[in-house]
Amino acid sequence: MRTLSHRLQQLPISSIRKLIPLSDAAKKNGVKIYHLNMGQPDVKTPQVMIDALQKWNKNPIAYAPSGGTADYLQALETYYHDLGFLFVNTKNILGTIAGSEGINMAMFAVCDPGDEILVFEPFYSSYKTSAQMWGINLVPIETSIETGFHFPSQEKIETLITPKTKAILYSNPCNPTGTVYTKEEVQLLIDIVKKHNLFLLSDEVYREYTFVDRPHISILKYMQEIPQQAVLIDSLSKRYNLCGARLGNLVTLNTSIFSGALKFAMSRLSGGIVDQYIGAQLVHVPKSYTQDMQKEYQSRRDIMFEGLSKIPGVVVTKPEGAFYIMAELPIDDAETFSIWLLEKFRDNNETVMLAPGYGFYDDPEKGKTQVRIAYVLEEKYLRRSVEILEIALQKYNN
Incomplete structure (x- = not known):
């Protein structure tokens, strides 16, 4: 049988979507997952x-x-x-x-x-x-x-x-x-x-x-x-x-x-x-639509940044726009940690899903301990996500 193209085999898998099968499996078992991995806004379409x-x-x-x-x-x-x-x-x-x-x-x-x-x-x-x-x-x-x-x-x-x-x-x-x-x-x-x-x-x-x-x-x-x-x-x-x-x-x-x-x-x-x-x-669409969203995302940004800043060992810089934040975590490998969150970790049968940072670098080693977080959830869910992440990091490192 003929082999597939080399370029197809070398094509990178999206670090944003790669772990979705694991999150789907967890959901089938009744686990609630807070999706911080994907820039999928929860705001209603006009x-x-x-x-x-x-x-x-x-x-x-x-x-x-x-x-x-x-x-x-x-x-x-x-x-x-x-x-x-x-x-x-x-x-x-x-x-x-x-x-x-x-x-x-x-x-x-x-x-x-x-x-x-x-x-x-x-x-x-x-x-x-x-x-x-x-x-x-x-x-x-x-x-x-x-x-x-x-x-x-x-x-x-x-x-x-x-x-x-x-x-x-x-x-x-x-x-x-x-x-x-x-x-x-x-x-x-x-x-x-x-x-x-x-x-x-x-x-x-x-x-x-x-x-x-x-x-x-x-x-x-x-x-x-x-x-x-x-x-x-x-x-x-x-x-x-x-x-x-x-x-x-x-x-x-x-x-x-x-x-x-x-x-x-x-x-x-x-x-x-x-x-x-x-x-x-x-x-x-009235201009107030995007103006209101801008205010909402800024509020969400503040919650996520302030929450992450208080977690020991986490390094972040305050985002100036969009709805993402790159965070350096006190771990050895962000993908291994992200898999562990989906497969092994639960807090009151809840967990979070992150996007491992390696996918945002040409050299994956540079982003090995980073994650991208999308703050596209309601404020109460973002607060709960930060709480879960802090508990998870404590447990993972012990």
Whole structure:
């Protein structure tokens, strides 16, 4: 029998989802699990979007245009105009099947196999999977918990640039660290890509969720300055709690990137037409929806950060946005500990599920004692989760 491809065998398993079979088995035995492993918000989707889904009656359910339906693209144009970016229009917005496909499209458009993309580490785990699918080498730019995972100096970044470097990729606010980059940091990236003629890929799916007294600095602020180099990757998943609808988009003024990404989109025919019909309702969602969520996540952030900070041996830095926190735990191996939590540990028949940190690093050893925690549960459940984690750590280390 022929063997499977080497690239398939080398493809990393998501540390966010890898342990789900263990959690499913525990649930079958009646165990209550507090899921801190996945960024699946518990906040309700806007009712106007649910109403649109319930009213859908077109039969048959047809293909959508490969680049997105007119209504969906127009709604996205309106959204960006409301942010103040009036140059964005439907001709430079491409609908994608969530932000994940946008990442794939952007990488595929700017890199050949063997090319390199610089990425700030720790990084969203799917970046590594996407890069390996296309034969691209991710080159990590190390950041540290001691500095809140902010960017290192320009000199340190530039030492990693080689003739094979094609782009810099970053998420802002950052998944998994919650870091919100300053205007000076984003300007630093602009200066570097201009100096070295690189592409700049900005993943901004958590744009609305910042907890600092300074504005979020979008790549859109600089897109007209570097029109041939900038690509925005965006998504409705977390903004409107539409994770299951798989709605995203790219924005770029580079017509070659746009047309190439459209060819990619044509190869998978279309995104979901029902999904895009729902997404187009974003123009009817009041601004108070995301404003209220921002306040809710900030409150949850405070609970999680303060709770973790009080646990002996746990090291954390206060997240500035998104809804994640990276925590250094007083253990030898975070995956072993996470498995133990699901298979062996119970407190009043309850436990927590974590995302082992190794999946957010190029070198798994760097994240071996870290976990990513998503504070996407109600406040009372977050408090209980912290309590369980503290009890578990005491028992595990004794």
